[in-house]
Amino acid sequence: MLLLTTPDYLPKLGGLTSHTLNVEKVLKELGVEYELFQWNSYLDIIRYPKTKLAKFDYILNIHSGFNMFMPSNDAKVINFVNGAEMLFYSPSPMKKFVKVLTRKFGLRRMAHAYVNIFISEFTFKKTCSKGLRGDYSRDIIFPMMVDTSHHKLNLKSLNDPLKFICVARDVPHKNFAGAIYFCELLQEISGRPVEFITVTNKKFESSKIAIRSVINPSNEQRDKLLAEAHINLLFSLDHSHVGFFEGFGQIVQEAGCLGTPSLVLSTGGLPESVHDEDTGWVLNDLTETSIKNWWKGMNSEKYEKISRECYQHTIDSHDLKEWKKLFKTVLGK
Amino acid sequence: MKQVKKLAVILNTNQLGGAERSVVEQFHLFQDQIQCTFFVPDISGSPKALSEFIKQKGFQDPVSIPYPKFLYSFSRSDWYGLFLIPFLIPYLLVVLFQWNTLFKGFTSFYVNGSKASFPVFFWLTFFRKHIRMQWHFRDYPAPNFFKVINKCLSVAGLDRGIIDFHIIANSRSVEDALKKIFPLYPVDYVYNLAGELPLRSGDRPIRTIGVVSMIAPWKGIHNVLLMAGIYAEELSELGIERICFFGENIYQTNGPHKKYSDELQSLINKFNIENIEWRGVKKPESIFSEIDLLIHPSVSPEPFGRVILEAFSAGVPVISTGMGGAKELVSEGRALICHANHPKDLITKIEKIVRDHQSTSHRDKIAYQFSAELKSITKSQIAKFIRQS
Numbered sequence: 276m277l278l279l280t281t282p283d284y285l286p287k288l289g290g291l292t293s294h295t296l297n298v299e300k301v302l303k304e305l306g307v308e309y310e311l312f313q314w315n316s317y318l319d320i321i322r323y324p325k326t327k328l329a330k331f332d333y334i335l336n337i338h339s340g341f342n343m344f345m346p347s348n349d350a351k352v353i354n355f356v357n358g359a360e361m362l363f364y365s366p367s368p369m370k371k372f373v374k375v376l377t378r379k380f381g382l383r384r385m386a387h388a389y390v391n392i393f394i395s396e397f398t399f400k401k402t403c404s405k406g407l408r409g410d411y412s413r414d415i416i417f418p419m420m421v422d423t424s425h426h427k428l429n430l431k432s433l434n435d436p437l438k439f440i441c442v443a444r445d446v447p448h449k450n451f452a453g454a455i456y457f458c459e460l461l462q463e464i465s466g467r468p469v470e471f472i473t474v475t476n477k478k479f480e481s482s483k484i485a486i487r488s489v490i491n492p493s494n495e496q497r498d499k500l501l502a503e504a505h506i507n508l509l510f511s512l513d514h515s516h517v518g519f520f521e522g523f524g525q526i527v528q529e530a531g532c533l534g535t536p537s538l539v540l541s542t543g544g545l546p547e548s549v550h551d552e553d554t555g556w557v558l559n560d561l562t563e564t565s566i567k568n569w570w571k572g573m574n575s576e577k578y579e580k581i582s583r584e585c586y587q588h589t590i591d592s593h594d595l596k597e598w599k600k601l602f603k604t605v606l607g608k
Numbered sequence: 609m610k611q612v613k614k615l616a617v618i619l620n621t622n623q624l625g626g627a628e629r630s631v632v633e634q635f636h637l638f639q640d641q642i643q644c645t646f647f648v649p650d651i652s653g654s655p656k657a658l659s660e661f662i663k664q665k666g667f668q669d670p671v672s673i674p675y676p677k678f679l680y681s682f683s684r685s686d687w688y689g690l691f692l693i694p695f696l697i698p699y700l701l702v703v704l705f706q707w708n709t710l711f712k713g714f715t716s717f718y719v720n721g722s723k724a725s726f727p728v729f730f731w732l733t734f735f736r737k738h739i740r741m742q743w744h745f746r747d748y749p750a751p752n753f754f755k756v757i758n759k760c761l762s763v764a765g766l767d768r769g770i771i772d773f774h775i776i777a778n779s780r781s782v783e784d785a786l787k788k789i790f791p792l793y794p795v796d797y798v799y800n801l802a803g804e805l806p807l808r809s810g811d812r813p814i815r816t817i818g819v820v821s822m823i824a825p826w827k828g829i830h831n832v833l834l835m836a837g838i839y840a841e842e843l844s845e846l847g848i849e850r851i852c853f854f855g856e857n858i859y860q861t862n863g864p865h866k867k868y869s870d871e872l873q874s875l876i877n878k879f880n881i882e883n884i885e886w887r888g889v890k891k892p893e894s895i896f897s898e899i900d901l902l903i904h905p906s907v908s909p910e911p912f913g914r915v916i917l918e919a920f921s922a923g924v925p926v927i928s929t930g931m932g933g934a935k936e937l938v939s940e941g942r943a944l945i946c947h948a949n950h951p952k953d954l955i956t957k958i959e960k961i962v963r964d965h966q967s968t969s970h971r972d973k974i975a976y977q978f979s980a981e982l983k984s985i986t987k988s989q990i991a992k993f994i995r996q997s
Contacts, residue, residue, distance in 0.1 A: 396907065396949050410867075411830040412874030416949040550947055592952040604838045604879050 276330055277302065277309040277606075278350070280320075281337040284313045288491070289444070290525055294355070295337050297422055301598045307606065309335075320344040333606065339385065351389035353605060358394070358522025358543065361402040362515055382406045386413075390605050394419045394523040395544025401515070417601055418547070419523045423532040423594040428586045429502040430534055433575045437467055440504035440535070442474040442497060442526050443511075448519040451479060453510040453540075453561050459483040460566050472500055502533040505578070510561060513542040524548045527555070531589030536581050538569075554585040613994065616714040618647045618673070618728055620721030620746070622655035625822070626914040627746040629661065629892075630778075630800035631720045634990050636665045637801075642994060647710070649675035649724065657889070674706050675727070704731040716740040722747070729773075740772040742993060744798075747911045748782055748932070754789045776993065778912045779933025798989040799982055800914045805896050805922040807976075810969050814962050815847060818899030818924075820854045820915045821906070823869050828905035828929065828948060829853065830872060835951035837879040842955050846962045852885045854895050896922035901961055904928035904938075907948045913937055920979035925968050927957045942975040 279298065283291035295311075302309050310331075314320050321344045328334075328348045335353045340360030345352075363374040363381070385391055385407055391414045393399040399416055403409045431438075439458055443449040455471060462469040462484050470485045474497055478488040489500060501507065507530035511521035521543035528548070530537055536555040539545040549555035558565050617635060619628055635644045646662050648655050648670045655670070662670050704727060711717075716739060717732065719725045725743045732739050775795045777783035783797040821827040836843065836851055857869060876884055887895075895918075902919040904910075909932025916937045919926045926943035928934055938945055946957045961968050 409825075411825065411871040412878055415834060416831075417834075418950055418952075547947075547949065588953075591956055592950065597952045600838045607880075 277307055277333040277335055278312060278328070278331040279309050279335050279337070280312045280314060280345075282314055283338075284311065291338060291357075293421075293525065294357070294419075297420065297595055298335070298337065298355075298598070300422065301595055301602055304599055305602060305606070307602070317344045321346070333389075339391070340381070352384075352387070354385060354388050354391045356385075356391055356393045356398055356402060356522075358398045358401070359515075359519050361398070361405055361407075362518045362520075363405065364516075364518030366518070378406065386410075388413060390415060392417050392601075395547045397520075397544040397547065398522045401520070415601075418593065419525050419528060420593050420595050420598045421525060421528040421532065421589075423528075423590045425498065426532040426586070426590045427502070428534040428583065430579060430582060431503075431505050433505065433573070433578045435505075437461070437465070437469045438472060438504045439469065439506050439508050439538075440472040440474065440500055440530075441508045441510075442501065442529075443509070445475045445477040446519065448512045448514040448521070450510040450512050450540075451475070453512075454508045455479060455481055455484070455486070457508065457510065457561060457566060460563060461570060464567055464570055472504055474500060498529075498533060501530045501535050504530075504535055507535050507537040509537055509539045509545065510558075511540060511542055511545065521545050528589050528593045531555075531585045531593070534582050534586045536578075536585040550588070553581070554588045555581065613642045614713060614715050615642050615644050615718055615994075616647055616711055616716070617644055617718045617720060618724045619649070619658075619670075620723045622648045622651055622653055622658055622672075624657040624661050624889075626800065627721060627778075628658055629803065630914055631718075631744065632662055632665050632667070633801040633803055634798075634986065635667075635718075637987050638990065638994060639666055645714070646670040647673045649673060651675055671710065673710055674703050675724075700727055700730060703727060704735065707731050708735055716742070718742045718744065720744050720746065722749070740774065740996070742774045742776055744776040744778070745782055745786060745911075746778055748785050748909065749789055751785070751789060758789060774993070774996070779936055781909065781933040781936065782911045796989070796993075798993075799986055800912050800917065801983060801986050802914065802918040802921045802979060803892060805893055805918060808896065808900070808923040810923065810972060812900060813847060814900040814925075815849045816899045817848055817851045817901045817903055817958070818854060818895060819851065819903050819905065820895055820918075821904075822855050823853075823857045823872070825868050826906060826908040828907040829868075830875060831907070831949055831951060831954065832903055832905050833872060833875055833881055833884065834879075835954045836884065837875075837881040838951055839955040840882065842959070843883075846959060848883075848958070848962075850883045850885055852887050852899060854887045854890050856889055892918050892922075896924055899924060901958070902926045903954070903958075904934065905946075905948070905954070906931055906934065908932070910934040916943065917979055917982065920975035923972050923976055925961050925972055926975065927954065927961065937978075940974070940978075941971060942978055943971065 281291060281295040283289055284295055285292060325346045328346060331350045333353060334350045337355050338360050339354035339356050363378045365371040365374055393414060393416045396416050399414060441451060441454045445451060458469045458471040459481060470487060473479050473486060473488045474492060476490055479486050507526060509524050509526060513520050523544040524539065527537045537549050538556045539549050541557050541559050546557050549557055551557040556569060558569060617631060644667060646667060648658060650672045659670055717728055719728045719741065728741060732741055773793050775786055775790055775793050777786050777795065777797040778800055780797055783795055786795045819829060819832055823829065902924050904913060904916055904926060906929050911933045913934035916926055916928060916934060926938060927946050928938045928943050929948040930938045930945040944957045944960060947953045
């Protein structure tokens with residue numbers, strides 16, 4: 276019997292909700308009996324009845340940041356460590372104070388876990404830098420998996436009007452400004468019209484390029500837009516100092532299974548998600564020189580090759596069935 | 609009469625590792641031209657295997673030199689190692705006086721690795737000026753540490769003219785890193801040499817996978833075990849009977865490698881990973897006559913990856929993460945590259961090697977040719993260095 280804990284679930288949309296739904300799907304396919312517990316604050320976790328906890332053999336935490344508040348029990352704890360929750364930071368001074376104060380306690384809880392699953396080596400090293408003593412018998416690095424059941428290789432031609440897309444929350448570290456700058460510069464150096472599709476909760480504008488802002492679309496609408504775009508942009512910045520970094524970039528795989536490769540910055544776990552010049556591209560920075568050099572090296576043949584590689588790699592290596600195998604091993608089924 | 613040069617080759621360690629094999633193989637090619645004596649630091653651990661290998665290659669018994677053990681920690685430290693300098697200098701001077709007798713008569717010095725290089729550099733600076741010192745880096749330099757060292761030498765006026773300093777890297781990747789740190793010194797690279805190895809028959813089915821490395825986290829051994837645990841069924845369907853790990857923890861310093869062996873065993877027990885064999889240290893001839901596929905799973909940039917070259921020489925197919933200098937070996941279609949920390953990608957590559965026999969054969973031929981060509985390239989590079997010494 277397994278307790279699955281998460282901070283986000285339907286009807287709230289977002290990466291953690293998708294992650295939770297994907298884990299649920301895998302648990303169902305494995306025939307694992309589970310209960311879902313969605314928490315909104317650490318108080319919800321503290322108040323979870325200890326008597327109820329006793330029936331669980333495993334506790335699987337989607338967001339491991341607050342698992343320290345779970346009353347202690349004999350269940351084997353499995354933590355999914357996505358990234359920024361290990362930075363012990365909050366914009367609220369009070370919450371930040373609490374996080375810093377309880378940091379050692381939280382890390383001790385992680386150290387006593389049965390398995391910690393880190394979605395990237397960057398996330399693992401970051402957590403170790405915050406005080407976790409790594410242990411390779413407990414700490415596993417396993418890339419993010421997504422549902423690729425709707426996969427389709429939507430090949431686009433570079434001869435068509437260029438379309439770039441960015442799907443993310445509108446928060447500073449997602450760097451929509453950087454993506455707009457990229458598109459504007461590319462239009463200038465390529466001499467071709469560029470359309471930038473933003474999928475977020477806000478509208479963007481530019482005097483130089485066409486921006487199509489799609490606010491809070493359904494998953495199907497979002498996938499249609501991802502399939503339509505030539506390249507998915509994810510220029511996330513490392514804002515570890517204020518509690519944000521990109522652990523892996525799940526959207527890279529969500530775009531990949533539709534035949535849309537990604538262009539990312541070399542920050543966080545992104546270079547582990549996108550394999551440079553193989554399944555996409557990784558830029559060291561967003562300077563004019565970098566962007567010009569990238570475009571100089573681009574041609575239709577290369578674009579098609581990378582699109583195909585990206586698609587094949589995603590459906591071969593990033594489908595939920597790999598989580599099924601991982602959980603089978605971890606849960607001993 | 610042709611003058612035979614008298615070269616002192618100072619090794620980093622008294623253990624026989626890839627770097628030691630490589631330097632002995634390199635100078636073995638020039639035994640008729642140089643009189644080479646190997647010097648081995650007098651530290652804990654048995655130097656028997658190293659001594660035997662050196663004698664096997666036709667050289668005289670290596671000479672033991674006094675060497676302070678704590679220099680290991682110093683040379684592996686980053687900027688914080690600089691705080692140790694005031695404590696090291698008096699100790700060093702005692703050792704260096706003893707070296708005067710040992711190194712009498714040698715016309716040039718070849719230092720294999722960083723641990724030995726510092727005392728040699730200071731000894732040459734204070735006791736034997738205008739002698740050629742060739743410093744062969746076997747790893748990436750710790751950038752902050754060496755930048756500060758470079759600055760200190762420059763301020764003290766010890767950086768130029770006092771000794772004839774030549775830096776050698778073991779790959780283009782390490783060469784690039786060294787050129788940034790030492791812009792004023794000549795920097796070259798020479799690839800390590802693999803010895804002669806018996807050629808594996810291409811018709812032999814792939815049953816045994818080998819991982820050949822020291823037991824350390826940056827070598828990514830845990831990822832191979834994880835793959836073996838998660839994809840046990842797939843490995844069985846492919847006919848893989850065992851995964852053999854050759855190597856041990858050869859470092860004598862503290863660090864993340866210290867408990868790594870225990871953690872790996874715990875991982876095996878936790879997930880009931882089967883068909884794993886720990887074979888310890890074995891000679892390359894023995895390893896490569898046994899294994900059918902080499903996995904090189906390093907998760908950090910490798911300065912070179914000698915074991916890859918050995919596999920090429922033996923006709924053993926290779927899957928590598930291809931990071932750092934290793935990329936120079938496995939590119940151009942000589943091996944399959946897998947993504948680090950990606951068990952599924954690794955099993956996919958294993959499947960490709962096993963099932964696509966034709967492509968695997970073709971790749972092995974290219975790799976073998978490359979290893980043969982490399983020998984003559986390395987020989988001419990070392991000949992150049994010897995002429996210059």
